[in-house]
Amino acid sequence: MTSSDTARLHADTLADHLKTHLPHRRLDALKRLSEVLLxxxxxxxxxxxxxxxxxxxxxxxESKTRTVARVFHDAQLTPQDVCDVLLPLIPDGKLTLIMDRTTWHYGQTPLNILVLGALLGGAVIPLVWSVLPHQGNSCTAARILLVARLLKVLPARRWGVVIADREFVGREWCAFLRWKRIRQCIRIRENTRIEDELVRDLFTTLQPGQVRTLFERTWVYGGWMHVVITLSPVGTG
Structure with a gap:
């Protein structure tokens, strides 16, 4: 059996699974969707x-590229559809969840999308998302609502850790994650205060690629956290 035959077999299996959750959709359309998802x-x-x-x-x-574009255009999957379909396919055990915000365009209209997905292999599979009614950073309430939606179908015991960039910080937000017993790995801002010092003042002698760990937990954003400081090869913290 060739690799293409194997891929078609996996797509057929996934299409049959999708059909059980989306019985109103045509099987041939679900097969195309399955091929594209894989x-x-x-x-x-x-x-x-x-x-x-x-x-x-x-x-x-060129023909296959048009197929991909048509599938994305015609998929019409809601966030609930995605959860219903993908969650049973995700392996048991704890998951690494990643929160991010991205801007896509619908024609000329920019869409500011807040996304929470699971890391599987080298890809993040979006599980829930919301389109923000504004441009720029998300607010704490929007993040909490997104996490709460996923918690309804994916209990906190399955959440290994939430990883997020420095946009996703704040006392209320971090307190909510602690309340739900969700571990967090969040990139803090350089103007964050740790024991009356700014974080940026703690790595003035740090060289790109080096890592410095504060050995004791430190009070950050209203709770005790382990803090690791590093500089990327281009010198950003």
Missing amino acids: AVLQAESTLHRKIALHLPRDASL
């Missing part, structure tokens, strides 16, 4: 042309 995992990208490279079809790259 190709996304292989490509680790949302670029249509990169995804098309992994479609198990005997067709030109």
Whole structure:
């Protein structure tokens, strides 16, 4: 059996699974959707042309790219559909959850999207998301609501850790995660105060690539946390 045959078999299996959760959808459409979903995992990208490279079809790259675009356009999956379909496929055990915010465009209209997804292999699978009614950073309430939605179908005992960038900080937000007993790994801002010192003052002698750990837990954003300080190769903290 060739790799393309194996990919088609996996797509057929996934399509049958999707049909049980989305009985109103046509099976041929679900097979196309399954092929594209599996190709996304292989490509680790949302670029249509990169995804098309992994479609198990005997067709030109241009033809496969049009198929990917059509599937994305016609999928019409709600966040609830995604949870219903994907959660049973996620392996048992604790998961690494990642929160991020991204801007996509619907025609000329920018969409500011807050996303919470699970890390599987080298790809993050979005499980819940919300379109923010404004541009710029998310607010604490929006983050809490997104986590609360996922907790309804994925209990906190399955959450190994939530990873987020320095946009996602704040006393109330961190307190909420602690209340739900969700571990957090969050990039703090350089103007954060730790024991009356600014974080940026703690790495003035740090070289790019070096890592410094504060051996005792430190009071940050209303709770005790382990703090690790490092500089990227380009010198950002």
